[in-house]
Amino acid sequence: MTTMEPISNVPMPPVAEVISHAGAMRLIDELIHADAGHCTARATVRATQLFVGDDGMPGWVGIEYMAQTIAAWAGVRDRAAGRGPGVGFLLGSRRYACDVAAFPVGSVLTISVQVELEGENGLGMFACTLAMDGREVARANVSVFQPADAEAFLQGQQV
Template sequence: MRETITSERGAGLPAIAELVPHAGAMRLLDELLSADEERAVARATVRATQLFVDEAGMPGWVGIEYMAQAIAAWAGARDWRAGRKPGIGFLLGSRRYECDVPAFPVGSVLTVQVSAELIGDNGLGMFACAVSLDGREVARANVSVFQPADARAFLQGQQP
C-alpha cells in the first residue's frame, strides 16, 4: 500500500517553503497537492511579478524549472515524513523537453506532475514530468537529478 500525502489547502502537508530550498523570486510553486513514494503533483500560478515573466507571460522554457521544483517538493515531502529537514538537490539535465506553448500566460494555474522512474542509492534520480495548463498537458520531459547525502560536503568537493 502506497502512503499518500494529499492537500486540501495543504491537509497535513507543510507549506511549500518548508519542502523546497528555493526562496523569494526563485520559488515558482505555490503548493504541493499530493505526494507518495513515486509521484507528486504541485500547483503554480504565473504572476506578473515573477522572475522571467515578460509581456507574453512565463517563457515556455521555464517549464523545466517547474518540473525540477516539483521533484524537490516530492523529495522534501519524503524527508518530512521521515522526520528529516529537506535536503538540497541538483538538476542535472533533461531528455526531450517539449513545450507546446511559447509562454504560460500571467494568471494561469499550472499543474506539475512528477513520477520517479529510477531512484538510485547514490542519490541519482530520473523522473517523468509534465506541466498542464487548463487541464491540458503542454510540456513534458524526463528530468535527471542528484541529491547527495551531504550537500555541503559535496559542494566543497569533499564527497566522492
C-alpha cells in the same frame, strides 16, 4: 534517496517547508499530492515573478517547475523522516517539449512528476508533465542528484 511510505490522507505541507527555494526562486505555490513515487504541485503565473516578460513566463521555465516539484517530493520524504529539506541538483533533461512559447500571466499550472529510476547514490530520473489550465502542454524526463551531504559535495569532498 530513501523509500517513503504512501502519505495519502495526510494534509500536504506548505511548499516553503519542503523545498529550499525561497523568494523569487520559488515558483510552485502548493502541493496537491505526494506519495512514494509521485508528486503533483500547482502554480499560478504572476506578473511579478522572476523571468516573466510581456508574453508571460517563457515556456523553457517549465523545466524549473518540474525540478521544483521533484524537490518538493524529496522534501516531503525528508519531512516524513524528521529532516529538513535537502539540497538537490538538476542534472539535465531528455526530450523536454513545450507546446507553448509562454505561460500567460494568470495561468494555473499543474505539474506532475513520477519516479522512473531511483539510485542509492542519490541519482534519480523522473517522468514529468506540466498542464496549463487543465491541458498538458509540456513533458520531459528529468535527471536529478541529491547528495547525502550537499555541503561536502559542493566543497568537492564527496564524489
